[in-house]
Amino acid sequence: MYEANSIFDWHRRGFEALNSYWETLDQLEQAVKDVSDADLGFVEDQLDSVLETIDAFEPTVSVIGQVKAGKSTLLNALIGKPGMLPSDVNPWTSVITALHLNARHRPMDTRALFRFFDRHEWDRLVATGGRLGEMANRAGFETEAESVRKQVTAMRDATEARLGEQFEDLLGTSRAFPTLDKAVLDQYICYGDPDDLAEGAIEGTYADLTKSADLYLDLPHLPRGLCLRDTPGVNDTFMMREQITLNAIGDSRACIVVLSAHQALTTMDLALLRIICAIDAREVVIFVNRIDELEDPRGAQAAIRNSIRKTLGRMGLGEEIEILFGSGYWANCAMGDVSEMAPASRAALEKMTGTTPSSETELRQRAMEASGIGALMQAVVSRIVEGPGQAVLGDVQDELERIIERAETVDSVARVADPSTILSESKLMLRLAEIEEEAVSAFNNEAAGLRAELRERLDRAQEQFVASALEALQSHIDTYGEIGAWTHDPTALRMAMKTAFASNCARLRRKGESALDMVSDGIDSFLAAEFGVIREADVSRFPEQPQHRAPTVLARMITLDMQGAWWRRYWRFNRKGAAQARYREVIIAETTPLIEDLMTEYFDPAIARSREIVERFAFDQGQFCKAVRERCLSGASGHDKERLSA
Template sequence: MTLDDRAAPAIEAARPRTANPGLLALGMDGFAGFVDRMDQMRRALADLGELGDATVAKGAGRLSAQLDLVEPSITFIGQVKAGKTSLINAMTGWPGLLPADVNPWTSVVTSIHLAPSWATAAAGASFRFFDPQEWDRLIEKGGRMGELASRAGAEEELEKVRRQIERMREKSKGRLGRRFELLLGQEHRYGVFDEALVERYVCLGDDLDDDEGEPFDMRGRFADITKSADLFVDHANVPFKLCLRDTPGVNDTFLMREQITIGAIRDSRLCVLVLSAHQALSTVDMALIRLISAVKAREAVIFVNRIDELSDPASQTAEIRDSIRATLKKHEGPADAPILFGSAFWGQHALEGPLAGMTEASRRALVMLAGNETPTAEDAWTLSGIPALYRVLGERVAEGVGGEAIDRIARSVGNLARGVTAAQRSIGLAVTGGHAVQVDTARITRDLAQIEQRATAALETAFAAQHEAFCVRLDRSHHNFLDRATAALIEHLEKYGEGTVWSYEPTGLRILLRSACQVFGKRMQGDARAILDATAAEVAASYRAAFGLNEALAIEPPAPPRLNPPVAIAQTIALDVKGTWWRRWWLRRRGYRSFAAEFYKMIREETSPILDELSRDHAQTIRADLLRTLATFLDEQREIVTALAEKTAPTAEDLGVALGYQERADRLRQIESAVATMRQEAA
């Protein structure tokens, strides 16, 4: 469903609004290496396209389109009131773009797609609503928290959750009236947007008794049921497409936002944890530690915001850094993740113009760090930490998702160049030998189909074997944890009796499950790499046979795809919740056997869905990515071979071109060599 733009008031085009746009370029130098590789790749593709061959031009155009689609995404998670949204607004160059004072009910993942002015990107905004199944799960079961309380037998907590859900549902129906049910599962799209439109979908307004007479642009009108928002913004200083993803908090009543945030992290390669300088990283933030522990350390960055509120930021930041490192180490988090400090508030004031509007305390902190009684907007922007954050993200993009995307395209460029070279040699042989090379195109097509069939079967066989072993490891880890936890419970009961409430930390289970996922992923990638290597060798053999070549011809296989982080491990389970309901569960038990048996059952049922998700969704995603990588590679080769095979019975024009085939072949080798050198330098 699309909402017609005419229903909305006139809105200006979506682009940053700032008095000091030049500041946005500071920090973008961190992307220079990656941008240089993109430019080199574009030049190589342009050179391929200029060889005057329709087949080459088609392949180069397809690869150029892939390069234009590269859009690294960065997911921001954080504490409540840490200033995460304000930080994203400042990084976007549009203070006030996203409402920073959203109601705790809001569960919207907002993706801001930044694009340079030359890029062709879908403009405007789109907002997607929860589908009926997601809403029913919340209403009927109370979300994850309701399911948890139900399994624990915490009737009072469950009833409390149900009452809160009922109030939320009534408020939602009050806002939307009879349209409420119809909107679920739908989408609204706009060609342009502004702050007021964004607030309509992601920020809750006041409660209303009667919805019917309200204006269309009411603040927060659709926020109850909005699941995700995508905003497309022109950004003159961004050198390529970049997505900044704002997530809801993870500590809501129903654990609904936790599930949404977990999904956002799964889809990104970089995660920024935003903390408040006042809160640092306390034990109440275990959900955040669990989330960043699920991703690789090189894919996590910690940004401590609001240092403008510290009395002595220069010395206090060192203490905060040490505290964060110690907390991460204690709780098995990524202790070596980079920790940056800054102030979105300073960044916002630097962008908007005069610094005189700052609070006295904030200005005093800025003066202290700047070492200057009259700091400039550039000083404030630099000390905001945003340029430093962009530089760190630039390094991570170059070595991670961005670098991998360029390497994937570089492999395809090399293969395309080698394929064209093979055809040129074939035509050259026809010229010098006075005969045409006849190729059975149908046979080539059959050969490639058989190669794909064998490779697909090999991948499926390897996956089935590794998946079976993975499930065994998961089950073993699960039972070992339950046995140890139950033994610890019995030991507690024997030592302290039933009057002292016991608790148990589930970190050990998460470590075991994460290890099982790592072993599965590493072994599956090893098997896939061997299969892809063998497939590329078979394709190369088909090239040699098709074009009558005796010399060696190498086709480079694709790299196995990156493994998504097993973020399901991070979701809250019963043992993470140290609330009053746990005490009530404990006090209702009678007898050691009752404690042990009921505890074992409750935690088994509570953690089994995590294992199910890992063995099913996580594993099947890996399988699908591997099969897609294989299919894409062979589709690419099929396109090259079949198109070039048609030229191996040269026409008069082909023969005329072929007289200069050596010059073209030399140029192709130069392109191939340039791409190979670029990859070596990047490595």
């Protein structure tokens, strides 16, 4: 007989590598704690900060895709809880929903936590009518802008009316629930189609106002410390939540891009492609879902794979992106009442596996195999473990070694030849401050230079793009005359901006490393001069400079991406000169905010993070010097000590 538990073996196996990883990290954590217990005094803070790093590590995987690609269904399969996230023909996910699996930290008595927009966020959301309204405005589409505004206003009024007096009270607050209740989830994380809802139904009551949802699941078949995120479809109406989704993706360590099998061959959603372009290809897994809807699920795969590869190739995206096939539906059937599997879907399964299952157990087994869920879990986990997982392990290990080395070096400074020459604490502080100041200001200068250069490169990329766009426009006019419509794909601009950003980030890292070098050299010569301590130079032992965040802002939609009816009308020309001037203006107006955001939201924080690491390193090294001084003093006579601390 089929055992209720055995289906979860798929999860145990699929997520196994992650749990092995945690065991390694646990051992390392224990090692840090052991060192901490040894009471090494001055490195206590440093050890605590290492423990904090370990403690806070919760890799996140976002599931993104077009509306109705089957994202929520797929997530339900990944957690082994069919029906948990609302997934239906009707309700659509409207809120970024984080599933925290066996999390280290869970707010007290909380399984579900919903955060609402605050006043400012809400006003901004509805004021512009989302990006769509903004763009319509800019392009001078009065009527369309008005119509978007009307729809958004209607949505706002509906929300405010539905919530009544609660509305004001909810803004900026959050709500926590001690259990995971389906009815609650339905109220917060998805819209229902109001026309389809029964009288008095409560689905989606709070959805418009909800900004994020955090759900906590503690289940033995799931891995520890993983966060899976469901997202609204990328082609969300009005793009109200585009920026929120892009931010969430930017914070993730891996992305599952879900495509619907029957659409994958014909079109690949442009919004998705933009996102894939903006994030690091190594972090992406494409899951071609709904293969149970194909007549020949196995036979069709090669063609779909080739078509996707071709599209990715056109975007300059290579082989690193893994493409998997499967069906969230099959997995959910296998975990639920498998006999309810739709006949067509079952026929596809039999066609794919080439067998007719003789029992329910076998059917379940086949459905799970064919669902591709196992392979998906493994693909995601290996990305997490090999990417951010290894990075954390490496950082922690290095930091621990550095700390031990520091502690031991202090120990080995047993005696100073002439305690009377030990400098006073205030002098020491002054000297340390000088060393830090020197390194930080050198870094600041270099960073400012890189910043200016990046700005220039971005401006140049924009100029070139505008020029090529207008040239394309001209040649269109030469060929077709001043009729018809014209579009220009902004991919080249995005790629140029991404390359400029990535290369300047890489250089920034090197500047950060040089600053660490300066600190280290300064401290070395200081120690040698003042205490006669010679440290082993071990450059590889520096703290890692941070990796930059993926510039997901580049995925933001701009007018040039628009292919709808009104935009076609927009790109139609009348007088050539006037058209050129107008396009130039609109392209500049559309792409300048991307440059601004790339600078202020991405590059400036990257500079700040690099600088923090330098400062932190200087601080730790300072603590070390102080400890050396203390040790020297304690080796000195009581008389000297009094004199020196005076």
